[in-house]
Amino acid sequence: MSTLIPPPLSLYIHLPWCVRKCPYCDFNSHAGKGALPFDAYIDALIADLDQDLPLVWGRVVSSVFFGGGTPSLFPPEAIARILDAASARLRFAPNAEITLETNPGTAEHGRFDGYLKAGVNRLSFGIQSFNDQALHKLGRIHDSAQAESAVKLAQDAGFDNINLDLMYALPGQDLAAAEHDLQRAFALDPTHISHYQLTLEPNTIFFAKPPKGIPDEDAAWDIQEHCQMMLADAGYAQYEVSAYARAGRQCAHNLNYWRFGDYLGIGAGAHGKISSGAEQHVLRRWKHKHPQTFMDTAGTPASIGGDDIIDASRLPFEYMLNLLRLHEGFSERDFSSRTGLEPAAIAAALGQASQRVWLTGKDGFWQPTELGRRFTNDVVELFLP
Incomplete structure (x- = not known):
């Protein structure tokens, strides 16, 4: 009889607000209206964490990931506060990877230094393209110059572990344009590149009204194969469907997901997966999606959207x-x-x-x-x- 042994544990923290909802995005993100309730939301995150702690008593956290939404809308002081609260309640591994997703359009001079001091040691930039026309079609709030500037500001602040998100098979994109995007990315010398195909997900604007000029399946495959060769030639080894990294710079947090590791999910709409050695089962738990509902109920059973023990x-x-x-x-x-x-x-x-x-x-x-x-x-x- 085999025994289920709890795997490595990660912590996912969801920060749900964006400046504007992108038309291709199916994540739990909400356009911010007015001043965002940073303090109230961090209070709710701490209450949410306290409620889930009994699921992971004594276990070590190997990585932390701030996802969204646009986590870089939150000031460094807010990020520091939740990290301090989490590390006071959980055992963080030495040199645990701590990633913050950031949008180049929300990057401000001086903030990157603050995130580094708060404990963040890896940044993931949602760039998507270095083509200004493509960025406009994707509904992004930044242009290519802002993207390059933001990455350089982060590097100047001391960040040496940086991921760039890039999409391909964009509306009107040909092979040369996709190649140009990668060349611009290589010039910034990131340690990791996520290179993934634009897909029309249900419940998005693009799904309801597909943009014109999306490459067909054969053209998208040609772009993918060509870009994979470019990435390999530039020293980025593919280790996952859409992830490429320099040697030793794979994303530890996502690797834990893909290796069927455990993760505690806190925040509006956050999902978690926790293995119990005592109960010999795997539990999936998720929280209510709407930020206000989550904040109103955080720390109580009412905040839990569902608990599901995965059938054998x-x-x-x-x-x-x-x-x-x-x-x-x-x-x-x-x-x-x-x-x-x-x-x-x-x-x-x-x-x-x-x-x-x-x-x-x-x-x-x-x-x-x-x-x-x-x-x-x-x-x-x-x-x-």
């Missing part, structure tokens, strides 16, 4: 949904320790994936093939109950 029959799918995003592969031993299930639970699906040359395995260790990485969704579906 779904654990193989949930595990593979994450692990198969990575190039590194997985071992049957890790599968058992993260799910509490015997390897026999996935033997038939692994056999099918091997026959189709989607996965290759030896001595209980499995990796996606190049073909398998191209058809990740099809591979994952093999593990559905």
